[in-house]
Amino acid sequence: MNMLAVGAVLAAINVVPMPGKVTEKPGELAIGAGGLEIEYAEDAAIPAEGYRLSVGADGVKVAASDEAGRFYARQTLRQLEKTRSDGARFLPCVEIEDAPRFKWRGLHFDDCRHFFGKEALMKTLDAMALHKLNVLHWHLTEDQGWRIEIKKYPLLTQIGARRPGSPKPVVLKTPGYQGWESNNIPYGPFFYTQDDVREIVAYAAKRHIMVVPEIELPGHALAAIASYPELGCTGEKFEPWWRWGVSEHIFCGGNDATIKFLEDVLDEVCALFPDPIVHIGGDEAPKTVWKTCPKCQKRISELGLKGEEGLQGWMTDHFTRYLAAKGKRAIGWDEILDGDPGKETIVMSWRGPGGGIKAAARGNDAVMCPIDPCYLDNPQGLADDPYEYINYGFVDDLKRCYGFNPVAGIPEAEQHHILGGQGNNWTEYTFSQAEYEWKIWPRMGALAECLWSDPARKDWDSFLVRMGDMRKRLIRELHINCAPLHNP
Numbered sequence: 319m320n321m322l323a324v325g326a327v328l329a330a331i332n333v334v335p336m337p338g339k340v341t342e343k344p345g346e347l348a349i350g351a352g353g354l355e356i357e358y359a360e361d362a363a364i365p366a367e368g369y370r371l372s373v374g375a376d377g378v379k380v381a382a383s384d385e386a387g388r389f390y391a392r393q394t395l396r397q398l399e400k401t402r403s404d405g406a407r408f409l410p411c412v413e414i415e416d417a418p419r420f421k422w423r424g425l426h427f428d429d430c431r432h433f434f435g436k437e438a439l440m441k442t443l444d445a446m447a448l449h450k451l452n453v454l455h456w457h458l459t460e461d462q463g464w465r466i467e468i469k470k471y472p473l474l475t476q477i478g479a480r481r482p483g484s485p486k487p488v489v490l491k492t493p494g495y496q497g498w499e500s501n502n503i504p505y506g507p508f509f510y511t512q513d514d515v516r517e518i519v520a521y522a523a524k525r526h527i528m529v530v531p532e533i534e535l536p537g538h539a540l541a542a543i544a545s546y547p548e549l550g551c552t553g554e555k556f557e558p559w560w561r562w563g564v565s566e567h568i569f570c571g572g573n574d575a576t577i578k579f580l581e582d583v584l585d586e587v588c589a590l591f592p593d594p595i596v597h598i599g600g601d602e603a604p605k606t607v608w609k610t611c612p613k614c615q616k617r618i619s620e621l622g623l624k625g626e627e628g629l630q631g632w633m634t635d636h637f638t639r640y641l642a643a644k645g646k647r648a649i650g651w652d653e654i655l656d657g658d659p660g661k662e663t664i665v666m667s668w669r670g671p672g673g674g675i676k677a678a679a680r681g682n683d684a685v686m687c688p689i690d691p692c693y694l695d696n697p698q699g700l701a702d703d704p705y706e707y708i709n710y711g712f713v714d715d716l717k718r719c720y721g722f723n724p725v726a727g728i729p730e731a732e733q734h735h736i737l738g739g740q741g742n743n744w745t746e747y748t749f750s751q752a753e754y755e756w757k758i759w760p761r762m763g764a765l766a767e768c769l770w771s772d773p774a775r776k777d778w779d780s781f782l783v784r785m786g787d788m789r790k791r792l793i794r795e796l797h798i799n800c801a802p803l804h805n806p
Contacts, residue, residue: 331397331398331410331412332397332398332400332784332787332788333394333397333398333784334397334449334763334766334767334781334784334785334788335449335450335763335766335767335769335770335771336767336770336771336775336776336777336780336781336784337394337414337415337416337771338414338415338416338417338771338772338775339413339414339415339416340412340413340414341412341413341414342410342411342412343373343374343411343412343413344411345374345375345411346375346408346409346410346411347373347374347375347377347378347408347409347411348406348407348408349399349407349408349409354378354395354409355377355378356377356378356379356380356392356395357377357378357379357380358379358380358381358382358388359379359380359381360381360382360383361381361382361383362383363383364381364382364383364387364417365383365417365418366383366384366386366387366417367384367386367387367390367417367418367452367526368382368383368387368390368415368416368417368418369381369382369387369388369390369391369394369414369416369417370382370413370414370415370416371391371394371395371412371413371414371415371416372412372413372414373395373398373409373410373411373412373413374411375411378395378409380392385526386452386526387417389447389525389526390416390450390526391416393447393448393450394414394416395409396448397448397787397788397791398410398412418450418769418770419738419769419770419771419772419773420724420736420737420738420739420769420770421452421737421738422452422453422685422737422738422739422740422769423450423451423452423453423738423739423740423766423769423770424451424452424453424454424455424530424685424687424738424739424740424741425442425446425451425453425454425455425740425741425758425762426455426457426687426740426741426742426743426744427439427442427454427455427456427457427743428457428460428742428743428744428745428748429456429457429458429463429465429508429510429745430457430458430459430460430462430463430464430465430541430745431460431462431463431562431744431745431746431748432745432746432748432749432750433463433465433506433508433509434745434751434754435508436510436514436517436518438751438754439518440518440521441751441796441797441798442454442758443518443521443522443525443527444525444796445759445762445792445796445798446525446527447525447526447527448788448791448792448796449762449763449766449788450766450770451527451762451766451769452526452527452528453527453528453529453530453738453740454522454527454528454529454530455530455532455597455740455742456529456530456531456532457532458510458531458532458533459532459533459534459538459539459541459542459599460534460538460540460541461538461539461540461541461558461559461563461564461565462481462540462541462558462559462560462562463478463479463480463481463505463506463508463509463541463558464478464479464509464541464542464545464558465479465508465509465510466509466510466512466515466531466587467509467510467511467512467515468582468583468586468587469512469586470582470583470586471545471546471579471582471583473545473546474541474542474545474546475507475509476507476545477541477544477545477558478541478542478544478545478558479506479507479508479509479541480504480505480506480507480508480558481504481505481506481541481557481558481559481560482500482502482504482505482557482560483500483501483502483503483504483505483560484500484501484503484505484560485498485499485500485501485560485561485562485746486499486500486501487706487747487749498561498562500560500561505560512586512590515590515591516590519590519591519592519593523592528593528594528595529591529593530591530593530595530596530597530649531587531590531591531596531597532597532598532599533580533583533584533587533596533597533598533599534598534599534601535569535580535598535599535600535633535637536568536569536571536599536600536603536630536633537564537565537568537569537599537600537601537602537603537604538564538565538568538599538601538602538603539565539567539568539569540556540558540559540565540567541558541559542569543556543567543569544556544557544558546579548573548575548576549569549570549573549575549576549579550567550568550569550570550607551567551568551570551572551573551607551608551610551611551613551614552567552607552611554567562746564602564604566604566606566607567607568603568604568605568607568608569633570607570608570611570613570614571608571614571617571629571630571632571633572608572611572612572613572614572615572616572617572618572629573613577633577636580637581637581640584596584637584640584641584644585644588641588644588645588646594645594646594647595646595647595648595649595664596641596646596647596648596649597648597649597650597666598634598637598638598641598648598649598650599650599651600630600634600650600651600653600654601650601651601652601653601668602653603630603653605626605627605629605630608626608629609626614626614629617629617632627656627657628657630654630656630657631654631656631657631658631659632657634648634650634654634657634659634663635657635658635659635660638659638660638662638663639660642662647662647663647664648662648663648664649663649664649665649666649685650663650664650665650666651665651666651668651673652665652666652667652668652669652672652673652674652676652677655673655676655677655680659682661680661681661682663682664682664683664684664685664737665677665682665683665684665685666684666685666687667684667685667686667687667688668687668688668689668692668693668742669688669689670688670689670690671686671688671726671727674686674724674728674736675727675728677735678728678729678732678733678735678736679729679732681735682735683735683736683737684735684736684737685736685737685738685739685740686724686725686736686738686739687739687740687741687742689710689712690710690712690714690718691712691714691718691719691721691722692714692719692722692739692740692741692742692765693710693712693714693741693742693743693744694714694741694742694743694757694758694761694762695707695708695710695742695743695744695745695746695747695748695757696708696710696712696713696714697712697713697714698713698714698715698716698757698761698801699713699714699715699805700715700801700802700804700805701805703801705747705748705753705756705757706747706749707747707757708744708746708747714761716760716761716764716785716803716804717764717778719741719761719764719765719768720764720767720768720776720778720781721768722739722764722765722768723768723773724736724738724739724768724769738769739765739768739769740765740769741758741761741762741765743757743758751799752799753799755798755799755800756799756800756801757801759789759792759798759800759801760785760788760789760792760800760801760803761801763785763788764781764785767781782803785803786803789802789803
Protein backbone atom coordinates (compact mmCIF):
# COMPACT_ATOMS: atom_id res chain seq x y z
CA MET A 319 0.00 0.00 0.00
CA ASN A 320 1.51 3.36 -0.94
CA MET A 321 1.81 6.28 1.47
CA LEU A 322 -1.18 8.14 0.06
CA ALA A 323 -3.32 5.09 0.57
CA VAL A 324 -1.96 4.62 4.08
CA GLY A 325 -2.72 8.24 4.88
CA ALA A 326 -6.26 7.89 3.57
CA VAL A 327 -6.92 4.77 5.65
CA LEU A 328 -5.46 6.27 8.80
CA ALA A 329 -7.42 9.47 8.36
CA ALA A 330 -10.53 7.33 8.12
CA ILE A 331 -9.78 5.51 11.38
CA ASN A 332 -8.76 8.63 13.33
CA VAL A 333 -5.81 7.21 15.29
CA VAL A 334 -3.01 9.34 16.81
CA PRO A 335 -0.21 8.39 16.93
CA MET A 336 -0.17 6.68 13.56
CA PRO A 337 -0.20 2.89 13.97
CA GLY A 338 2.25 0.59 12.22
CA LYS A 339 0.68 -1.82 9.76
CA VAL A 340 -2.99 -1.12 9.02
CA THR A 341 -5.32 -3.21 6.86
CA GLU A 342 -8.84 -1.93 6.38
CA LYS A 343 -11.56 -4.58 6.02
CA PRO A 344 -15.14 -4.29 4.83
CA GLY A 345 -17.90 -4.06 7.38
CA GLU A 346 -18.29 -2.73 10.88
CA LEU A 347 -18.90 -3.95 14.41
CA ALA A 348 -21.84 -2.53 16.35
CA ILE A 349 -21.17 -1.61 19.99
CA GLY A 350 -24.06 -2.62 22.21
CA ALA A 351 -25.26 -1.04 25.42
CA GLY A 352 -22.96 -3.30 27.41
CA GLY A 353 -19.85 -2.04 25.59
CA LEU A 354 -17.16 -4.11 23.93
CA GLU A 355 -16.11 -7.63 24.75
CA ILE A 356 -12.45 -8.15 23.89
CA GLU A 357 -10.79 -11.51 23.42
CA TYR A 358 -7.17 -11.33 24.65
CA ALA A 359 -4.26 -13.56 23.71
CA GLU A 360 -0.63 -13.56 24.75
CA ASP A 361 2.05 -13.54 22.06
CA ALA A 362 5.64 -13.31 23.30
CA ALA A 363 6.86 -12.42 19.81
CA ILE A 364 5.14 -9.01 19.92
CA PRO A 365 7.52 -6.23 21.10
CA ALA A 366 7.07 -4.65 24.51
CA GLU A 367 4.12 -2.20 24.53
CA GLY A 368 3.08 -3.42 21.10
CA TYR A 369 -0.14 -5.13 20.14
CA ARG A 370 -2.04 -6.82 17.34
CA LEU A 371 -5.67 -5.74 17.01
CA SER A 372 -8.41 -7.29 14.93
CA VAL A 373 -11.88 -5.80 14.61
CA GLY A 374 -14.27 -7.98 12.66
CA ALA A 375 -17.97 -8.55 12.42
CA ASP A 376 -17.49 -11.38 14.94
CA GLY A 377 -15.81 -9.27 17.60
CA VAL A 378 -12.53 -7.73 18.81
CA LYS A 379 -9.32 -9.68 19.35
CA VAL A 380 -6.13 -8.29 20.92
CA ALA A 381 -2.76 -10.02 21.17
CA ALA A 382 0.16 -8.61 23.13
CA SER A 383 3.20 -9.71 25.12
CA ASP A 384 2.49 -7.45 28.11
CA GLU A 385 -0.26 -5.51 29.83
CA ALA A 386 1.00 -2.22 28.37
CA GLY A 387 0.35 -3.55 24.87
CA ARG A 388 -3.17 -4.55 25.82
CA PHE A 389 -3.71 -1.09 27.31
CA TYR A 390 -2.51 0.67 24.15
CA ALA A 391 -4.77 -1.55 22.04
CA ARG A 392 -7.67 -0.27 24.11
CA GLN A 393 -6.57 3.34 23.50
CA THR A 394 -6.64 2.63 19.78
CA LEU A 395 -10.12 1.17 20.13
CA ARG A 396 -11.25 4.36 21.88
CA GLN A 397 -10.13 6.37 18.87
CA LEU A 398 -11.58 3.95 16.33
CA GLU A 399 -15.06 4.23 17.80
CA LYS A 400 -17.56 6.23 15.76
CA THR A 401 -21.07 7.44 16.56
CA ARG A 402 -23.93 7.87 14.10
CA SER A 403 -26.36 10.76 14.21
CA ASP A 404 -28.89 8.49 15.95
CA GLY A 405 -26.40 7.74 18.74
CA ALA A 406 -25.52 4.23 17.57
CA ARG A 407 -21.85 3.38 18.15
CA PHE A 408 -19.67 1.16 15.98
CA LEU A 409 -16.11 0.26 15.03
CA PRO A 410 -14.81 -0.02 11.47
CA CYS A 411 -13.40 -3.46 10.71
CA VAL A 412 -9.62 -3.28 10.61
CA GLU A 413 -6.40 -5.19 11.33
CA ILE A 414 -3.60 -3.31 13.09
CA GLU A 415 -0.08 -4.36 14.05
CA ASP A 416 1.55 -1.68 16.18
CA ALA A 417 4.53 -1.07 18.46
CA PRO A 418 6.40 2.04 19.64
CA ARG A 419 9.51 3.39 17.99
CA PHE A 420 11.01 4.64 21.30
CA LYS A 421 10.87 3.52 24.93
CA TRP A 422 10.75 7.07 26.35
CA ARG A 423 7.74 9.08 25.19
CA GLY A 424 7.52 11.84 27.71
CA LEU A 425 5.91 15.06 28.86
CA HIS A 426 7.52 17.46 31.33
CA PHE A 427 5.29 19.06 33.99
CA ASP A 428 6.64 22.08 35.92
CA ASP A 429 4.71 22.67 39.15
CA CYS A 430 7.31 25.02 40.65
CA ARG A 431 6.85 28.43 39.01
CA HIS A 432 3.09 27.98 38.98
CA PHE A 433 1.34 25.19 40.83
CA PHE A 434 -1.47 23.23 39.17
CA GLY A 435 -2.47 20.52 41.62
CA LYS A 436 -3.61 16.94 41.65
CA GLU A 437 -6.71 17.22 39.46
CA ALA A 438 -4.85 19.04 36.68
CA LEU A 439 -2.07 16.49 36.79
CA MET A 440 -4.47 13.54 36.60
CA LYS A 441 -6.26 15.15 33.67
CA THR A 442 -2.89 15.49 31.94
CA LEU A 443 -2.16 11.81 32.59
CA ASP A 444 -5.48 10.89 30.94
CA ALA A 445 -4.56 12.85 27.82
CA MET A 446 -1.07 11.35 27.80
CA ALA A 447 -2.47 7.83 27.93
CA LEU A 448 -4.73 8.50 24.96
CA HIS A 449 -1.63 9.52 22.96
CA LYS A 450 0.38 6.48 24.17
CA LEU A 451 2.83 8.68 26.08
CA ASN A 452 4.50 6.77 28.89
CA VAL A 453 6.75 9.10 30.94
CA LEU A 454 5.73 12.01 33.16
CA HIS A 455 8.81 14.08 34.08
CA TRP A 456 7.61 15.89 37.20
CA HIS A 457 9.60 19.03 38.11
CA LEU A 458 9.18 19.51 41.88
CA THR A 459 11.94 21.77 43.24
CA GLU A 460 13.11 25.22 42.17
CA ASP A 461 14.33 28.65 43.23
CA GLN A 462 10.68 29.75 43.21
CA GLY A 463 9.12 26.88 45.14
CA TRP A 464 9.56 23.45 46.75
CA ARG A 465 6.51 21.36 45.92
CA ILE A 466 6.89 17.95 47.62
CA GLU A 467 6.44 17.09 51.29
CA ILE A 468 9.58 15.68 52.94
CA LYS A 469 8.76 14.41 56.43
CA LYS A 470 12.29 14.84 57.81
CA TYR A 471 12.47 18.48 56.71
CA PRO A 472 9.06 20.12 57.30
CA LEU A 473 10.35 23.66 56.65
CA LEU A 474 10.71 22.77 52.97
CA THR A 475 6.96 23.13 52.61
CA GLN A 476 6.31 25.50 55.52
CA ILE A 477 8.76 28.06 54.07
CA GLY A 478 9.88 26.77 50.66
CA ALA A 479 6.39 26.20 49.23
CA ARG A 480 5.44 29.89 49.40
CA ARG A 481 6.91 33.10 48.02
CA PRO A 482 6.20 36.79 48.64
CA GLY A 483 4.94 37.48 45.14
CA SER A 484 5.32 36.71 41.46
CA PRO A 485 6.41 38.78 38.47
CA LYS A 486 3.65 40.79 36.90
CA PRO A 487 2.65 39.39 33.51
CA VAL A 488 4.39 41.27 30.73
CA VAL A 489 4.43 41.15 26.98
CA LEU A 490 7.94 39.83 26.45
CA LYS A 491 8.09 41.04 22.88
CA THR A 492 7.46 44.63 23.97
CA PRO A 493 10.50 46.62 22.74
CA GLY A 494 12.65 47.98 25.52
CA TYR A 495 11.16 45.89 28.33
CA GLN A 496 13.71 45.21 31.05
CA GLY A 497 13.69 43.93 34.59
CA TRP A 498 11.00 42.48 36.80
CA GLU A 499 8.19 43.92 38.86
CA SER A 500 6.51 41.94 41.64
CA ASN A 501 2.77 41.80 42.02
CA ASN A 502 3.36 41.55 45.80
CA ILE A 503 0.65 38.91 46.08
CA PRO A 504 1.79 36.09 48.40
CA TYR A 505 1.86 32.78 46.52
CA GLY A 506 1.32 29.55 48.41
CA PRO A 507 1.97 27.48 50.33
CA PHE A 508 1.39 25.08 47.43
CA PHE A 509 2.77 21.54 47.54
CA TYR A 510 1.90 17.88 47.20
CA THR A 511 1.59 15.81 50.35
CA GLN A 512 3.12 12.37 50.32
CA ASP A 513 -0.39 10.92 50.14
CA ASP A 514 -1.04 13.11 47.05
CA VAL A 515 2.13 11.76 45.46
CA ARG A 516 1.17 8.15 46.13
CA GLU A 517 -2.27 8.76 44.62
CA ILE A 518 -0.84 10.40 41.49
CA VAL A 519 1.81 7.69 41.02
CA ALA A 520 -0.83 4.97 41.33
CA TYR A 521 -3.09 6.81 38.87
CA ALA A 522 -0.20 7.03 36.39
CA ALA A 523 0.72 3.36 36.84
CA LYS A 524 -2.78 2.28 35.83
CA ARG A 525 -2.17 4.16 32.58
CA HIS A 526 1.30 2.62 32.12
CA ILE A 527 3.00 5.96 32.71
CA MET A 528 6.33 6.05 34.55
CA VAL A 529 6.67 9.06 36.86
CA VAL A 530 10.18 10.53 37.02
CA PRO A 531 10.52 13.06 39.87
CA GLU A 532 13.07 15.84 39.54
CA ILE A 533 14.96 17.03 42.63
CA GLU A 534 17.28 19.76 41.36
CA LEU A 535 20.92 19.78 42.47
CA PRO A 536 23.14 21.65 42.88
CA GLY A 537 21.35 24.63 41.30
CA HIS A 538 17.76 25.90 41.30
CA ALA A 539 17.90 25.39 45.07
CA LEU A 540 16.92 28.72 46.62
CA ALA A 541 13.57 27.52 48.02
CA ALA A 542 15.42 24.79 49.95
CA ILE A 543 18.14 27.21 51.11
CA ALA A 544 15.44 29.68 52.21
CA SER A 545 14.02 26.88 54.34
CA TYR A 546 17.38 25.77 55.74
CA PRO A 547 20.03 28.51 55.23
CA GLU A 548 22.86 26.20 56.30
CA LEU A 549 22.45 24.30 53.02
CA GLY A 550 23.96 27.21 51.10
CA CYS A 551 27.50 28.51 51.07
CA THR A 552 26.92 31.82 52.86
CA GLY A 553 24.40 30.99 55.60
CA GLU A 554 22.33 34.01 54.54
CA LYS A 555 18.59 34.01 55.07
CA PHE A 556 16.51 34.24 51.90
CA GLU A 557 12.95 33.91 50.75
CA PRO A 558 12.05 31.72 47.78
CA TRP A 559 12.56 33.84 44.71
CA TRP A 560 9.54 35.83 43.53
CA ARG A 561 11.16 36.56 40.16
CA TRP A 562 11.99 34.16 37.35
CA GLY A 563 15.49 33.30 36.22
CA VAL A 564 18.35 31.49 37.97
CA SER A 565 19.68 32.31 41.44
CA GLU A 566 23.44 32.11 42.04
CA HIS A 567 22.79 30.67 45.51
CA ILE A 568 23.08 26.92 45.04
CA PHE A 569 23.60 23.95 47.36
CA CYS A 570 27.02 24.01 49.03
CA GLY A 571 29.03 21.24 47.42
CA GLY A 572 31.64 21.27 50.17
CA ASN A 573 29.29 20.88 53.12
CA ASP A 574 28.83 17.30 54.32
CA ALA A 575 25.58 18.32 56.02
CA THR A 576 24.19 19.51 52.67
CA ILE A 577 25.12 16.21 51.05
CA LYS A 578 23.39 14.37 53.91
CA PHE A 579 20.30 16.55 53.49
CA LEU A 580 20.06 15.65 49.80
CA GLU A 581 20.56 11.96 50.59
CA ASP A 582 17.73 12.15 53.12
CA VAL A 583 15.46 13.86 50.59
CA LEU A 584 16.25 11.24 47.97
CA ASP A 585 15.54 8.48 50.50
CA GLU A 586 11.97 9.74 50.90
CA VAL A 587 11.59 10.41 47.17
CA CYS A 588 12.73 6.89 46.28
CA ALA A 589 10.22 5.45 48.75
CA LEU A 590 7.40 7.45 47.13
CA PHE A 591 8.26 6.76 43.49
CA PRO A 592 8.55 3.05 42.64
CA ASP A 593 9.67 3.63 39.06
CA PRO A 594 13.39 3.10 38.39
CA ILE A 595 14.56 6.60 37.33
CA VAL A 596 15.11 9.79 39.35
CA HIS A 597 16.06 13.15 37.80
CA ILE A 598 18.78 15.06 39.66
CA GLY A 599 18.77 18.24 37.56
CA GLY A 600 22.28 19.55 36.98
CA ASP A 601 21.39 22.49 34.74
CA GLU A 602 22.01 26.21 35.13
CA ALA A 603 24.15 26.02 38.28
CA PRO A 604 26.24 29.22 38.49
CA LYS A 605 29.39 28.64 40.53
CA THR A 606 29.85 32.22 41.82
CA VAL A 607 29.41 31.38 45.50
CA TRP A 608 31.47 28.20 45.21
CA LYS A 609 34.49 30.24 44.07
CA THR A 610 34.65 32.02 47.43
CA CYS A 611 33.27 29.27 49.69
CA PRO A 612 35.98 27.78 51.97
CA LYS A 613 34.18 24.44 52.23
CA CYS A 614 33.79 24.11 48.45
CA GLN A 615 37.38 25.09 47.82
CA LYS A 616 38.58 22.64 50.48
CA ARG A 617 36.61 19.79 48.83
CA ILE A 618 38.04 20.71 45.42
CA SER A 619 41.57 20.71 46.83
CA GLU A 620 41.30 17.54 48.90
CA LEU A 621 39.78 15.51 46.06
CA GLY A 622 41.98 17.01 43.34
CA LEU A 623 38.96 18.15 41.35
CA LYS A 624 39.16 20.34 38.25
CA GLY A 625 37.74 23.49 39.79
CA GLU A 626 34.08 24.24 40.39
CA GLU A 627 32.89 22.26 37.36
CA GLY A 628 34.74 19.29 38.80
CA LEU A 629 32.91 19.75 42.08
CA GLN A 630 29.56 19.59 40.32
CA GLY A 631 30.78 16.47 38.50
CA TRP A 632 31.69 14.96 41.86
CA MET A 633 28.18 15.69 43.18
CA THR A 634 26.60 14.15 40.09
CA ASP A 635 28.73 11.04 40.50
CA HIS A 636 28.00 10.84 44.24
CA PHE A 637 24.24 10.97 43.83
CA THR A 638 24.27 8.72 40.77
CA ARG A 639 26.00 6.08 42.88
CA TYR A 640 23.74 6.81 45.86
CA LEU A 641 20.63 6.23 43.74
CA ALA A 642 22.14 3.14 42.13
CA ALA A 643 22.57 1.59 45.59
CA LYS A 644 18.81 2.10 46.06
CA GLY A 645 18.00 0.44 42.74
CA LYS A 646 17.45 3.72 40.89
CA ARG A 647 19.05 5.18 37.80
CA ALA A 648 19.92 8.89 37.65
CA ILE A 649 19.09 11.22 34.78
CA GLY A 650 20.34 14.80 34.47
CA TRP A 651 20.23 17.76 32.09
CA ASP A 652 22.98 17.89 29.47
CA GLU A 653 25.21 20.20 31.57
CA ILE A 654 26.24 17.09 33.53
CA LEU A 655 28.42 16.25 30.52
CA ASP A 656 30.70 19.10 31.62
CA GLY A 657 31.82 16.60 34.27
CA ASP A 658 32.42 12.92 33.63
CA PRO A 659 29.15 11.10 34.41
CA GLY A 660 29.21 7.35 34.67
CA LYS A 661 27.91 5.35 31.74
CA GLU A 662 24.82 4.38 33.73
CA THR A 663 23.71 8.04 33.94
CA ILE A 664 21.08 9.16 31.43
CA VAL A 665 21.55 12.55 29.76
CA MET A 666 18.57 14.78 28.95
CA SER A 667 19.54 16.93 25.96
CA TRP A 668 17.75 20.30 26.14
CA ARG A 669 20.08 23.03 24.80
CA GLY A 670 19.90 21.40 21.37
CA PRO A 671 20.66 17.93 20.04
CA GLY A 672 24.37 18.27 20.86
CA GLY A 673 24.08 16.88 24.37
CA GLY A 674 22.40 13.72 23.13
CA ILE A 675 24.89 13.34 20.30
CA LYS A 676 27.80 13.65 22.74
CA ALA A 677 26.15 11.31 25.25
CA ALA A 678 25.55 8.59 22.68
CA ALA A 679 29.12 8.88 21.40
CA ARG A 680 30.53 8.34 24.89
CA GLY A 681 28.18 5.44 25.64
CA ASN A 682 25.49 7.14 27.74
CA ASP A 683 21.80 6.77 27.08
CA ALA A 684 20.00 10.01 26.29
CA VAL A 685 16.54 11.54 26.09
CA MET A 686 16.12 14.22 23.42
CA CYS A 687 14.11 17.35 24.19
CA PRO A 688 15.92 20.18 22.35
CA ILE A 689 14.61 23.65 23.05
CA ASP A 690 13.58 23.79 19.38
CA PRO A 691 11.08 22.17 18.75
CA CYS A 692 10.37 20.44 22.10
CA TYR A 693 9.84 23.44 24.38
CA LEU A 694 6.11 24.00 24.43
CA ASP A 695 6.45 27.36 26.12
CA ASN A 696 7.75 28.62 22.76
CA PRO A 697 5.14 30.49 20.70
CA GLN A 698 3.10 28.21 18.45
CA GLY A 699 2.49 30.64 15.61
CA LEU A 700 -1.22 31.20 16.12
CA ALA A 701 -2.77 34.50 15.14
CA ASP A 702 -4.37 36.39 18.04
CA ASP A 703 -3.06 33.88 20.56
CA PRO A 704 -4.45 35.03 23.93
CA TYR A 705 -1.52 33.77 25.98
CA GLU A 706 1.99 34.92 26.89
CA TYR A 707 5.04 32.93 25.76
CA ILE A 708 8.65 33.05 26.87
CA ASN A 709 11.01 34.55 24.32
CA TYR A 710 13.66 31.95 23.50
CA GLY A 711 13.67 33.16 19.90
CA PHE A 712 11.86 30.16 18.42
CA VAL A 713 8.39 29.68 16.98
CA ASP A 714 7.47 26.01 17.21
CA ASP A 715 4.24 25.54 15.34
CA LEU A 716 2.51 22.20 14.92
CA LYS A 717 4.33 21.30 11.71
CA ARG A 718 7.74 22.05 13.21
CA CYS A 719 6.94 19.80 16.16
CA TYR A 720 5.84 17.11 13.72
CA GLY A 721 9.29 17.23 12.12
CA PHE A 722 11.08 16.21 15.34
CA ASN A 723 13.42 13.25 14.92
CA PRO A 724 15.20 12.19 18.15
CA VAL A 725 18.01 10.38 16.30
CA ALA A 726 18.84 13.14 13.80
CA GLY A 727 22.61 13.53 13.68
CA ILE A 728 23.26 10.28 15.58
CA PRO A 729 25.36 7.64 13.79
CA GLU A 730 23.34 4.49 13.24
CA ALA A 731 25.65 2.44 15.46
CA GLU A 732 24.92 4.78 18.39
CA GLN A 733 21.19 5.30 17.92
CA HIS A 734 20.34 2.56 20.43
CA HIS A 735 21.48 5.00 23.13
CA ILE A 736 18.63 7.39 22.31
CA LEU A 737 15.80 6.26 24.58
CA GLY A 738 13.35 8.70 23.02
CA GLY A 739 12.23 12.23 23.70
CA GLN A 740 9.69 14.47 25.36
CA GLY A 741 7.92 17.80 25.23
CA ASN A 742 8.72 20.36 27.94
CA ASN A 743 6.65 23.23 29.28
CA TRP A 744 8.17 25.60 31.82
CA THR A 745 5.56 27.58 33.67
CA GLU A 746 7.03 31.03 34.26
CA TYR A 747 4.50 32.29 31.71
CA THR A 748 1.91 29.57 32.10
CA PHE A 749 -0.45 30.92 34.73
CA SER A 750 -3.38 28.51 34.71
CA GLN A 751 -4.44 24.99 33.83
CA ALA A 752 -6.37 26.25 30.79
CA GLU A 753 -3.26 28.04 29.53
CA TYR A 754 -1.10 24.96 30.14
CA GLU A 755 -3.46 22.81 28.10
CA TRP A 756 -3.57 25.32 25.24
CA LYS A 757 0.23 25.34 24.99
CA ILE A 758 0.64 21.56 25.25
CA TRP A 759 -2.13 20.31 22.96
CA PRO A 760 -2.17 19.66 20.02
CA ARG A 761 1.62 20.12 19.74
CA MET A 762 2.20 17.24 22.14
CA GLY A 763 0.14 15.09 19.78
CA ALA A 764 2.64 15.83 17.02
CA LEU A 765 5.56 14.89 19.28
CA ALA A 766 3.72 11.74 20.37
CA GLU A 767 3.53 10.60 16.75
CA CYS A 768 7.26 11.30 16.30
CA LEU A 769 8.05 9.14 19.34
CA TRP A 770 5.69 6.25 18.58
CA SER A 771 5.42 5.93 14.81
CA ASP A 772 7.81 4.70 12.14
CA PRO A 773 8.98 7.90 10.38
CA ALA A 774 8.52 6.21 7.01
CA ARG A 775 4.80 5.97 7.75
CA LYS A 776 4.28 9.51 8.99
CA ASP A 777 2.13 11.70 6.78
CA TRP A 778 1.51 15.38 7.53
CA ASP A 779 -1.78 15.69 5.66
CA SER A 780 -3.10 12.55 7.29
CA PHE A 781 -1.94 13.77 10.69
CA LEU A 782 -3.87 17.01 10.31
CA VAL A 783 -7.09 15.11 9.68
CA ARG A 784 -6.49 12.62 12.49
CA MET A 785 -5.34 15.29 14.95
CA GLY A 786 -8.39 17.34 14.07
CA ASP A 787 -10.55 14.46 15.24
CA MET A 788 -8.34 13.99 18.29
CA ARG A 789 -8.74 17.67 19.15
CA LYS A 790 -12.50 17.25 19.19
CA ARG A 791 -12.08 14.22 21.45
CA LEU A 792 -9.79 16.10 23.85
CA ILE A 793 -12.31 18.92 24.12
CA ARG A 794 -15.43 16.75 24.27
CA GLU A 795 -14.26 13.87 26.46
CA LEU A 796 -11.50 15.36 28.62
CA HIS A 797 -12.61 19.03 28.57
CA ILE A 798 -9.11 20.14 27.57
CA ASN A 799 -8.54 23.66 26.33
CA CYS A 800 -6.88 22.46 23.12
CA ALA A 801 -5.47 25.08 20.76
CA PRO A 802 -6.49 25.05 17.09
CA LEU A 803 -4.30 23.24 14.57
CA HIS A 804 -3.86 26.33 12.40
CA ASN A 805 -4.27 30.05 12.52
CA PRO A 806 -7.99 30.76 12.84
